[in-house]
Amino acid sequence: AQTTRIAVTPGDGIGPEVVAEAVRCLETLRSRHSLPLEWTRFPWPSHAWHEEHGESWPTDALEQLKAYDAILLGALGDPGPMHDPERYLLPDSISLAPLLDMRKGFDQWVCERPARLLPGARQYLKDDRAKDIDMLVIRENSEGEYVSQGGRLRPGSPDEVATQMEVFTRRATERIIRYGFEQARKRAGERIQQGRTRSFRTLDGKTCESQVCLITKRNALRYWGDMYTEVFEEISREFPDVATHHELVDAACMKFVSSPWAFDVVVASNLQGDILTDLAAVISGGMGVAPSCNLNPTDPDMPSMFEPTHGSAPDIAGQGIADPTAMLFTTARMLDWLGRKDPLLAQAGQELFDAVAADLAEKGSEQRSTREIGDAICKRLGA
């Protein structure tokens, strides 16, 4: 098989510490299964690189990264010492820009965050049905509220007007909604294989194995809300086996807290998805466990990018106490994704997922160092 190549970008803060454990797990898996896998470490994008070069990464960064099959990112952002008000007010957009540039440059039009409350993970919701949370939040990752169009008229004056344009295309809407339905069908298939079933009612009273819930704010943001609704309705006809549902984003946020176990696949716009994926993360164990996958499912020449949902946590960086669990789940997700071409990698991804989940189930949030957790998981992998 062809060698799969990964660009490892540890980033800022705790990024390098948790990435180190990911790399150790990859090494263990590679040597045990002779995986055709190699990786290269990049010192950028990062705050350090920015300090030295006046920019977060080299001008040909995207070109360099394009040669890889996937990008494994630690964490970006360094807001500076919190006691320094000047730094605090600096837009952290400086150090985070590469994240958005990668998504755009590689047309990673899907951002996907699975949410399951695994045994051992922290449970924030009181209702024990939280243990049944099993959803996949799919965020449109290429346009919408994030097109960066707009500006400031008369900045600083009392008459200032700031604008921000949201731009949604039918093409991007169709592909993300269709992707949502495909995932719902796939999840239903996997569940049936595992002997687990769920049931969702359609509007006309049928019962389905899976559901897609579309999120909009169409009662206030009508234009794209209506387009999303129409496209959803159209594409749902191609998937008569999948139930449909529609929630307004504010109601959806409430239901993520009051009854998240009722959701299956959720499709949302870029900003609303950003919010809902973070919420989905916290109700399924929090930042300590949540992976985030930025995918280009259509163009095999474009690398997808994998990062934990958590930030760079500068307050605990350098102390060796950051929990690498989210980073390792992220790495498992990446292997699973790469496994679309090479089943060996998918298997390794499953093995890594199982090891991290087993460690979590056994140890919960017991206080351990970054290294200790990495050690325990490598050992489970047979190191």
Place this chain on the structure above:
Amino acid sequence: AQTTRIAVTPGDGIGPEVVAEAVRCLETLRSRHSLPLEWTRFPWPSHAWHEEHGESWPTDALEQLKAYDAILLGALGDPGPMHDPERYLLPDSISLAPLLDMRKGFDQWVCERPARLLPGARQYLKDDRAKDIDMLVIRENSEGEYVSQGGRLRPGSPDEVATQMEVFTRRATERIIRYGFEQARKRAGERIQQGRTRSFRTLDGKTCESQVCLITKRNALRYWGDMYTEVFEEISREFPDVATHHELVDAACMKFVSSPWAFDVVVASNLQGDILTDLAAVISGGMGVAPSCNLNPTDPDMPSMFEPTHGSAPDIAGQGIADPTAMLFTTARMLDWLGRKDPLLAQAGQELFDAVAADLAEKGSEQRSTREIGDAICKRLGA
């Protein structure tokens, strides 16, 4: 004292049922304290009116309402029978438009939702510190994402582009942020009077009695994010006694679940505030208890509007089982607001709040009819 006049608009679904209990409480309070208070019922805005007249309310509706000191709204919206897919897909914007028209027409530029988890209210979060939740979410209610500018180019075609413009002015930004700081200061004063204290650290290490947390998504929506940040920084200098904090909206949503007791006053844009107020509602007891206040604090000629956060719940309408608690808390808030001109009304508002809170503490979510709950509370008010 001059008579205070209230426009009562019961609306749709369970609206009329819960409003009936609010009116009974108002009657009880009026007769016991000879309150200079009167009210008029309007059959609009409502779905029924819309069905009959082809519009949600008369063309001079805003003019008629302007003669009142406040508007007490039940609930709006009727999505139609859930089993009818055609109706389901109708934009509910039709029946909800009057809500946005009132906010705009009366320049109700503040939307305010206090969040405290009262004894007896449903607790969704596991951590018992949820009992310490005591925040006020203040939403910019006049512009931003809700300006309704945009459109659909080539609607229905594969090349369709839908746009939605966000427009933020410095004036509206300043007034909402200043309002936030004023409320923080006021809350600190009230707490000190009640012998309760809280402490928030500023960036330079001072300790304050209160805090304002500004919400933006400035790392992705830069233009107004930067303007908000600058205005926040400027106005904070007028309030050296109030600590400041800044959260990105996605992180804020997570923290509303993981550590909501750490917030005091939160100021957010129209859409982000819409989301955060709903989240604040659910973590402090849910839809059953949450009031929503649409205020014009600057123009005494403009009525403010008060509504429960919950919707019209068409699925349980007409059965006499809707919980009027949120509506009654909303009515208490309205009296408190009207009490700015007439202390008697503020006192009545406090009395109503205490009665509803006492009922909630005693009965919790025990199954009772709308009428039974109203009876119990009227009795506490001395009926």
